[in-house]
Amino acid sequence: MAHTSLSGTPVVPGLALGPVLRARTEVDPDAIAAYEGPDSAEDALAAFDEAVTAVAEGFGARAGKASGAAAEVLTASAGLARDKGLRSTVRKNLNGGEPLLKAVNESVEFFAGLFAQQGGLMAERVTDLRDINKRLVAHLVGEPEPGVPTPEVASVLVAEDLAPSDTAGLDPELVVALVTEKGGSTSHTAIIARQLGIPCLVGVSDALSVAPGTRVLVDGTAGTMEIEPDESDAEARVARDAEEREALARWTGPAATADGVPVKLLANVADAESARKAAEAPVEGVGLFRTELSFLSTKDEPTAEQQADVYAGVLTPFAAASGDEGRYVVVRTLDAGSDKPIAYATKDHEENPALGVRGLRLSFDNPGLLDRQLDGIQQAASATGVETWVMAPMVATVAEAQAFAEQVRERGLKPGVMVEIPSAAILAHQLLEVVDFLSIGTNDLTQYTMAADRMATDLTHLTDAWQPAVLHLIAITAEAGKQAGKPVGVCGEAAADPLLAPALVGMGITSLSMATAAVRPVGARLGQVTMDACEDAAEAALAAPDPTSAREAVRKVLGL
Ligand SMILES: C=C(OP(=O)(O)O)C(=O)O
Numbered sequence: 001m002a003h004t005s006l007s008g009t010p011v012v013p014g015l016a017l018g019p020v021l022r023a024r025t026e027v028d029p030d031a032i033a034a035y036e037g038p039d040s041a042e043d044a045l046a047a048f049d050e051a052v053t054a055v056a057e058g059f060g061a062r063a064g065k066a067s068g069a070a071a072e073v074l075t076a077s078a079g080l081a082r083d084k085g086l087r088s089t090v091r092k093n094l095n096g097g098e099p100l101l102k103a104v105n106e107s108v109e110f111f112a113g114l115f116a117q118q119g120g121l122m123a124e125r126v127t128d129l130r131d132i133n134k135r136l137v138a139h140l141v142g143e144p145e146p147g148v149p150t151p152e153v154a155s156v157l158v159a160e161d162l163a164p165s166d167t168a169g170l171d172p173e174l175v176v177a178l179v180t181e182k183g184g185s186t187s188h189t190a191i192i193a194r195q196l197g198i199p200c201l202v203g204v205s206d207a208l209s210v211a212p213g214t215r216v217l218v219d220g221t222a223g224t225m226e227i228e229p230d231e232s233d234a235e236a237r238v239a240r241d242a243e244e245r246e247a248l249a250r251w252t253g254p255a256a257t258a259d260g261v262p263v264k265l266l267a268n269v270a271d272a273e274s275a276r277k278a279a280e281a282p283v284e285g286v287g288l289f290r291t292e293l294s295f296l297s298t299k300d301e302p303t304a305e306q307q308a309d310v311y312a313g314v315l316t317p318f319a320a321a322s323g324d325e326g327r328y329v330v331v332r333t334l335d336a337g338s339d340k341p342i343a344y345a346t347k348d349h350e351e352n353p354a355l356g357v358r359g360l361r362l363s364f365d366n367p368g369l370l371d372r373q374l375d376g377i378q379q380a381a382s383a384t385g386v387e388t389w390v391m392a393p394m395v396a397t398v399a400e401a402q403a404f405a406e407q408v409r410e411r412g413l414k415p416g417v418m419v420e421i422p423s424a425a426i427l428a429h430q431l432l433e434v435v436d437f438l439s440i441g442t443n444d445l446t447q448y449t450m451a452a453d454r455m456a457t458d459l460t461h462l463t464d465a466w467q468p469a470v471l472h473l474i475a476i477t478a479e480a481g482k483q484a485g486k487p488v489g490v491c492g493e494a495a496a497d498p499l500l501a502p503a504l505v506g507m508g509i510t511s512l513s514m515a516t517a518a519v520r521p522v523g524a525r526l527g528q529v530t531m532d533a534c535e536d537a538a539e540a541a542l543a544a545p546d547p548t549s550a551r552e553a554v555r556k557v558l559g560l
Contacts, residue, residue, distance in 0.1 A: 007548065008179070008204030009460045010223035011190040013498060013521065015241035016177035016199045017234045021155035022212045023148045023166055027138045035101060035141040041094040048090055048104065051139035055132060056081045058145065059165060070167075070192055077165050080125070081132045086111060101137060108133040131163035150174065156216050156225075158207050161457060167192040177218035179225055181207045182457035194496075194517060197245075201225060203460030221499060221560075222551065248498075251524035253282025257505065259530045264511035265523050266330070268491060270294070272313030275329075278516045279317035282523060285387075286329040287439065287513020288491040289314050291373070292336045301344040301369070307376030308383065315384040328387035330439065330491075330513070331377050332418065333370060335359045335393035339455065345369060354453065359394025360404065370407065378411040391416040391439055395431075396423050402434040418491075420444035425473035428480035428488075439513070440477055442492030446470050465494035466547035471503075475542055478508035489513055498525040503554050506531070506538030529558055 038044045056078040063074035080086075086107055093103035112126045135145045148157060148166050154176045159166070161182040167189050176198055183189045183202040193200030199220030210216060210227055217229040217237070226234070255265040266287030267278030271294060278286060294310050295302070302310070311331065318327050336342035337350075337358025345366075350356035363370035374390065381388035392404045395417040408415035419425050420441035428438060442465040447454040449470050452462035465471075474490070481488030489511035494500050496518035504512065505526065512522060529537075537554045544550035 004228070005224050005226045006204050006206055006210070007222075007224045008201040008207070009184075009464055009547075010200075010220050010551075011202055012178075012193045012198065012200040013221040014177075014197070014199035014245060015220070015238045016154075016156060016218045017215065017229070017238050018155045018176050019151075019153065019213045019215050020158045020210050021149070021151045021175070022208075023157065023159045023162065024144075024146045025134075025159070027134055027141065027143050027146060031141040031143045032101065032137065037100040037140070041091075041097075044094050044100040044103070045091055047100060047140060048087070048094075048136070051136045052081055052087070054139050055135045055145070058135070062165075070170075070195065073167075073192070074165060077128055077132065080128055081136070083111075100140065104136055104140075105133060127161060127163050128165070131165055135165075148175070156218055158210060158216075160208060162189045170196060172196045172198050177201075177220065179204050179207050179216075179218060181205055182460075184455060184457060184460045184463055194515065197517070203457075222555070223548070245521075248521045248524040251282065251520045251527070253519075253523050254284060255282075255523040255526050257502075257526055257529060257531045257534060259532075261505075261531045263505050263509075263526055264326075264487075264489070265519050266489070266491075266511055266513035267516045267519065268513050269314060269516075272310075272316070274516070275314040276317045281516045281519050283516070283519055285318060285327040286314070287489055287495075287511055289329060289331045290335065291332060292334045292340050292342055295334075295336075295342050295344075296340065299343045301372070302376075304372045304375035304379065307373060308379035311377055311380035312384050315380050315386040315388065319384040319386045328389055330389045330391055330416070330489075333360065333373050333377075333390065333392050334362065336362060354447070360392040360400060361394055370404075374407055374411055374413075378413060381413060387414075389414040389416055389437065391418055391437070393418045393441070394421065394444075395419075396421045398427055398430045398434060401431050405435045418444075419473075419477050420448065420492075422449050422473055425477045428477040429483060432480055432484040432486050437487045437489070438477060438481060439489045439491045440474055440509075442470065442474070442490055442494035445473060445492065449473060461547070464547045465492065465497075466500065466541070466550045468542070468544060468546065468550065471541055471550065474504065474509070475507045475538065478504070481510065482508040487511060496522065498522050499551060499554055499558075499560070500541075501525060502529045502534040502558060503537040503541045506534030506536070507542075533558055 059074045059078035063071045089107035090103050108129050112129050115126050138145045151174050156177045157175045158179045161180050178193045178200040180202050199218050217226040217234045255263045264284045266285050267283045268288040269275045269278050269286050270290050315329050318329050336345040338353040345362050347357045390408045390413050395401050401417045405415035414436050416435050416437035418441045419438050446465050450462040452459040454463050478488050487510045490509050491513040495512035496514035498521045501522045536557045540553035540557045541550045544553050
């Protein structure tokens with residue numbers, strides 16, 4: 001073995017030790033070669049239908065045993081397997097004389113091509129489709145479905161990439177860490193690992209060169225996988241880490257540095273259900289309500305009144321807790337387009353949708369869209385009495401920010417904009433002359449700064465918010481906030497990183513908004529470090545030439 005340690009992008013912190021476990025990714029090729037299939041197209045379609053039922057029921061059964069994101073992923077896969085479009089393409093291919101396995105493969109590839117062309121979230125579904133294909137083939141040829149075998153001892157699952165159905169429903173007692181060669185920080189693997197609370201690395205090239213059964217130590221903070229580490233040293237490190245993680249889970253807030261500088265910790269929510277959960281966590285409000293997620297499958301634009309009902313569902317849990325002074329909810333207007341197509345808003349057939357008419361830009365030739373949404377937000381705010389801030393996504397110029405701010409102020413609400421395009425970071429001080437707050441969307445800011453699709457599985461070294469160029473843009477924005485005396489938050493995935501959080505606070509960031517599950521580790525970490533140490537961490541991160549040395553430098557400064 002050439003390496004003693006491999007590295008990649010850390011997505012879920014924590015240490016775990018165990019033997020490498022490999023997912024069974026392929027169906028036995030001999031069984032496929034020996035398969036003859038039914039003679040008539042009619043019988044072949046019946047065999048296909050039977051396989052679909054078996055695969056979908058398999059997903060459904062596992063969804064029944066899982067919860068949260070895992071259950072959603074499995075239910076979505078069951079729906080995709082039963083897709084009518086897929087069936088009719090298979091039928092067409094069979095009627096055209098193709099043998100069954102070829103008809104299924106070609107139909108799946110046809111849809112995979114369509115999804116890949118759409119990019120973003122749709123492209124992520126290509127993995128799901130191919131996973132479904134393998135499972136269908138396994139049923140047809142009478143082989144077991146591919147997937148993760150149940151290990152006998154706690155193991156580290158290593159794979160090229162994992163299908164959602166592989167990761168959903170994993171038992172965290174038996175699979176103690178996830179390592180993939182591909183997959184970004186927003187991949188299914190990362191989302192499920194976060195939910196299970198198990199350390200996870202993505203983008204570890206050569207991970208598959210480590211033989212199954214080899215003992216490895218995964219460090220989800222440093223981003224390393226040590227091969228055959230010293231056992232007693234590794235065990236002691238894992239035990240210490242487990243104690244620290246337990247202490248983190250007991251953190252109750254509100255957040256402040258060790259010397260008492262307050263930092264607002266807020267939640268990112270998608271709907272009333274996630275808002276209810278967030279309101280029970282130690283957060284001081286919502287820093288990002290992604291309104292577009294409520295309308296992903298809505299065909300016609302909802303009226304302002306219908307929208308008000310949806311928004312009130314998210315605001316209400318924070319009204320119930322209104323005794324907690326200073327709680328507020330930041331509603332983001334529709335960030336439709338690109339990876340989040342909304343039937344009634346998004347432009348079709350754009351050459352390059354990530355750089356196209358998305359977010360606030362949709363209102364340029366359809367101003368009523370924004371008007372009606374702002375009316376709905378205003379109605380929900382006044383019905384619930386919750387302090388409501390409103391921000392626009394994809395703002396590139398000061399004029400855009402100014403026009404937006406006027407419309408929000410007319411409705412008695414507090415206006416802000418997201419900083420996710422480098423131009424907005426560079427002009428942060430001018431933006432703050434026209435709006436009341438800024439919120440940095442590090443996911444898109446990284447994508448646009450590094451010119452790297454945030455979903456691209458081969459570019460994870462670039463789609464990393466620790467890239468020095470991204471950190472510098474965050475620092476420029478935070479500094480503008482300090483000078484203007486106005487709040488500047490971070491609401492992208494970077495806010496959920498307990499190592500980066502102190503550096504962000506040291507730059508002058510005043511709030512961090514994240515998935516509710518990430519709040520305690522971040523809050524606890526901030527409580528362990530002084531503001532001086534945060535400032536030193538910021539300086540060290542900004543001076544580093546690349547993400548790996550930036551992480552190392554911050555760890556050193558913070559004594560971690
Ligand atoms: C928070 C962000 O927005 P999105 O919903 O696109 O992830 C971001 O880009 O960091």
